[in-house]
Amino acid sequence: MALALGFVVGLVLGFMSALLVRVWPVLRVLWWWSLEITTAAVAVAVVALLVRVWPWWLALAAVVVPVAGALLSPRVRQFVSAWSWCVVDRHRLRLCFTQLVRATSQGNSRPLQVPLMLWARPTLAGERVWVWLRPGLSLDDLDGKTGRIAVTCFGASQVRVARAREHLSALIRIDVTRRDPLTGLVPSPLAALLSGTNADADVPVSPAVPLVGLDLADVPEVPVAEPRGGGRR
Structure with a gap:
């Protein structure tokens, strides 16, 4: 029984594998064009169902007009x-x-x-x-x-x-x-949090951080206060 069952299972699996190998080129082409085939089949099926109730030109318009109207929306496009x-x-x-x-594959025996x-x-x-x-x-x-x-x-x-x-x-x-x-411009919400300020105004420099190592004619030098008591601490 085990030998007979193994022979039957092997025969069925071998037949299915040979059939798959034979039809694989057709299945591959159908997979490559699956989206186009599905879209065309759905469109033809909808028109065929509407033709049974309406004239052919009205059924065609019932399919074309909603699609054209939907394409007017930027999101749909x-x-x-x-x-x-x-x-x-x-x-x-x-x-x-x-x-x-x-x-x-050039030079190979099997492509x-x-x-x-x-x-x-x-x-x-x-x-x-x-x-x-x-x-x-x-x-x-x-x-x-x-x-x-x-x-x-x-x-x-x-x-x-x-x-x-x-x-x-x-x-x-x-x-x-x-x-x-x-590349798009992303507005920052931080400007709205600064109420009563001008976004184009110059930002002042904190006096706690003096300018060091700058030799600019437009920037005035900050005088350094002398220590009290006349000596260093």
């Missing part, structure tokens, strides 16, 4: 733009890694596999993409190639590559920088 760049980065990085794999683009999300400076490296590539192979990756990502000024987890060498993180979040 910023949200859509941020996630759109994440989609663009996944595709552009896939093309960049394809060229890298082709250059690295390398393109890394799997796992996920991407927007950050304050740009986007962050997680990539799963396939056998044959490592983080060291990307040293000195961040400039090429930045050129691949449209509008990127800088790209940083690091390991996402210490115990997983295949999982790396790519930070794409498109803007500097520290």
